[in-house]
Each structure stands twice: as C-alpha cells, then as structure tokens.
Amino acid sequence: MDSSDADNHPLPTSALATAFLALREAVLAQWSARVMAGIPSAQRLGAPALAAAMPLLYDHIAHALQAGAPGAFAAAREQATLSDYGPDELIHELQIFRDVLFAAAGARGLALSKRDAELIGRSIEDAERDAIHGYDAVGRQAKETFIAALSHDLRNPLHVASASAQLIQLKTSDPGITNLAKRISAKLAETDAMIQSLLDAAVSEARQKLTLQLAQVDIMALIEEVCGDLPMVGQRVRVEGDAVKGWWCRGSLKRVLENLVSNARKYGDSAQAITVTVSQADGSMLLAVHNEGRPIPAADLRRMCRGFQRIEDVRVKGWELGLPYVQAVAESHGGSLAVDSAEGRGTTFTVKVPVDARPHVGS
Incomplete structure (x- = not known):
C-alpha cells in the first residue's frame, strides 16, 4: 500500500479506529496461524508466546489511532517468560503481527495516513522493546534464584563440617589433631563468608517472588x-x-x-x-x-x-x-x-x- 495514496484519502480518526477494530479477530487468527506454522518453539508450546498479550496490543493500537498519539505499552512483558523462547523468536512474532496487520488493512481498503502507519509501527516497536526487557528480566531472576539456592545448599554442609571440626577439638587431647581441626574450621569459615556474600548479593538484587x-x-x-x-x-x-x-x-x-x-x-x-x-x-x-x-x-x-x-x-x-x-x-x-x-x-x-x-x- 502506497502511503502517499493513503494520505490523499484519510479516514476520520473515529472511523479508522472502528474499522480497525472490526478486523481484530481476523488479524489475530491469521497471526496465530502464521506463528504456529513458522516458529518451531510455538509449535512445541502449542501456542504463540505472546498469545495473551497480542489482543491487548491490538486494542492499544486502536486507542492510539483514536487518540492520534502513541501511548505506553507494557503488556507483552508478562508473556515473555517462556524459557523455550529466545528474544529473536519474540521479535519474530511481533514482526509477523505487523505484516499481517498491514496486509489486512490493505485488503480491506483502509486508508492509513503516514501518521497512522507511524503510530502503528511505533506501538509495535514499543512492544518489541518491552518483550525483550521482560525476557532479560526473567533471565536475571532465574540466574539470581539459582545462585541463591545453590549458595544455601553449599552453606549447609559447610556448617555441618565446621561444627564437626569443633567437636573434634573438644574430644581430642592430641595437639596435632587439635591444630588440624582449627585450620579446617578457619578455612571453612573463609569459604562460608564468600558464599554468604554471594548469596546476599543475589537475593537482595532479585527482590522478587x-x-x-x-x-x-x-x-x-x-x-x-x-x-x-x-x-x-x-x-x-x-x-x-x-x-x-x-x-x-x-x-x-x-x-x-x-x-x-x-x-x-x-x-x-x-x-x-x-x-x-x-x-x-x-x-x-x-x-x-x-x-x-x-x-x-x-x-x-x-x-x-x-x-x-x-x-x-x-x-x-x-x-x-x-x-x-x-x-x-x-x-x-x-x-x-x-x-x-x-x-x-x-x-x-x-x-x-x-x-x-x-x-x-x-x-
């Protein structure tokens, strides 16, 4: 669709938003079908990663067209949490959505002005950034949770070993064994301090459920x-x-x-x-x-x-x-x-x- 032709016959804002919303179910159905056919991770999961977010994005774009100005969009973030998906596949889903949307508008004969096309493109770009931000946040949370759990699991046997070394000191009169037990306790304490610092940093940084x-x-x-x-x-x-x-x-x-x-x-x-x-x-x-x-x-x-x-x-x-x-x-x-x-x-x-x-x- 040539944007210069669309600029010559623009639809009124309210009429464009109404016509745009009328395409909603058809666009989303075609988008889902193309994602399922073209993205292997979606096939394994049985649904697009952004299946729940995409209707919200569509409505967000309709509201932007109605208002004539873009708005903030942050609904894709919660859906960008599937470990089987990579960031490139999230972007691919949104690119498919953009292609399907403009093709459906052209087939229906909707006259999109240059500004209308820019609003739609900007909304999809915002969704792309938000999806990647959510994907990165999930990766950080998984890493921090893993570090926290591993740190605690390492500390527990260290505490047992340290207490056992102290018991050895109490139960022996052999100076050599006593000194060896003290050295073991000291090294275990050093290791425990390093692990505790790692644990503290990981958990305080995560601050999530x-x-x-x-x-x-x-x-x-x-x-x-x-x-x-x-x-x-x-x-x-x-x-x-x-x-x-x-x-x-x-x-x-x-x-x-x-x-x-x-x-x-x-x-x-x-x-x-x-x-x-x-x-x-x-x-x-x-x-x-x-x-x-x-x-x-x-x-x-x-x-x-x-x-x-x-x-x-x-x-x-x-x-x-x-x-x-x-x-x-x-x-x-x-x-x-x-x-x-x-x-x-x-x-x-x-x-x-x-x-x-x-x-x-x-x-």
Whole structure:
C-alpha cells in the first residue's frame, strides 16, 4: 500500500479506529496461524508466546489511532517468560503481527495516513522493546534464584563440617589433631563468608517472588531433621509448640530453618539453649527461632526491619547474611518475617506463613 495514496484519502480518526477494530479477530487468527506454522518453539508450546498479550496490543493500537498519539505499552512483558523462547523468536512474532496487520488493512481498503502507519509501527516497536526487557528480566531472576539456592545448599554442609571440626577439638587431647581441626574450621569459615556474600548479593538484587514447589509438610519433622543435621557443639536446641502440617515448599523452609538456627548458634549465647517454637493462629503458622545473648544493636535492628538490607559496619557481624532469602521465602508463601531483639530477652526471628500457601503462590 502506497502511503502517499493513503494520505490523499484519510479516514476520520473515529472511523479508522472502528474499522480497525472490526478486523481484530481476523488479524489475530491469521497471526496465530502464521506463528504456529513458522516458529518451531510455538509449535512445541502449542501456542504463540505472546498469545495473551497480542489482543491487548491490538486494542492499544486502536486507542492510539483514536487518540492520534502513541501511548505506553507494557503488556507483552508478562508473556515473555517462556524459557523455550529466545528474544529473536519474540521479535519474530511481533514482526509477523505487523505484516499481517498491514496486509489486512490493505485488503480491506483502509486508508492509513503516514501518521497512522507511524503510530502503528511505533506501538509495535514499543512492544518489541518491552518483550525483550521482560525476557532479560526473567533471565536475571532465574540466574539470581539459582545462585541463591545453590549458595544455601553449599552453606549447609559447610556448617555441618565446621561444627564437626569443633567437636573434634573438644574430644581430642592430641595437639596435632587439635591444630588440624582449627585450620579446617578457619578455612571453612573463609569459604562460608564468600558464599554468604554471594548469596546476599543475589537475593537482595532479585527482590522478587521465588519459585516454590508446594507439598504437605510436617513442620515438626522438618525441624527435627534440620537440628539433627547441625551438630551444636554442646548447645541444646529446645523445640516447643504445636504439631502443624501445611502446604509449603519443603526445600525453601528447610533452608530458612538452617539459616536461622545456624545464626542463632553462631551469634547467641552458647551456654543457653536455642528455642524453636511453632504455633498456629488465624490460619497461619508461626515459626520462631530464639537465642539468648547480646541483642542486635537498635540502630542496626531498625535498618534490618526496613528490608533486611546488607549492613556493612555492625558490631554483630553476620546477622544480615541470608536474611533477604528468609524474607523472600516468607513473602513468596504469602507471609512475612519479623525480628525482636533487646537486652534481657535475646533475639527472636519469626516467620509467619499461611497454613495453606497454595492460594498465595503464583499470584
């Protein structure tokens, strides 16, 4: 279609938008058919990646034609999350849409002015940029989630090995073995510090909901498993409260427990027992880990409660490490994380999650 001819016989704005909307179903059907025939990833998935976004884009273009000006479009982003798709295939879907749209307008005899064609082209370009931005964001989130999970999985055996090395020191009188155990502990501590920094950076950067695998979980059985896997070097762990079963992600809750109990062991009073308490109220399960000893300084506590951000210069080193992940797990279940710390009552971290997290996951 020659744009100069269209400029000689332009349709009024309202008439053009009405005629454009009348082509909607035919254009979308032809677009879907061409995508399914020409893009192998769409064939494997059984639908175009932008199937849900394209009707919104079409209506967006109609509104732009009605108003005579482009507007912001951000609906393609949510649909650009399919791992089987590459960015070039997302662009290909939008290019097919552009070709089908202009061909249908020409076949119907719609007189598009140069400005009308530019509005349509600009809207499709905006959708292309948005789709790629969403694709990149999903890639970053997947990478950060992987780093966070791997970091926690690496930390847990390190904690077991470190506690075991400390037990060896307590149970031997051989100076050579004692020194070797101390060297092992020191190297494990160095490795743990590096992994914790990686974990903290990854999770605090992501700040998004985690992908959870829900199943029925017996929280008391999980607590027993975690405490059994973490030698406490003479420090007791007292478990109290209700036997609660719920729909949660077992793996992520296990990491939460390991993190909180390990922190309580490292930064609490080793002469006092760590207390893990489970309670249930108003459809939620409350999991609290408490330790006696020096509290978190008030200024640092306020900063932690503003989002558990990393604290560089604190007297109690390490409390913030891993807490962004704990908070992310709680919030991804539809819950929250709270901390209470004061002189005379010690420190308590409380994770609150719905007993049935299924309605909150994926929303």
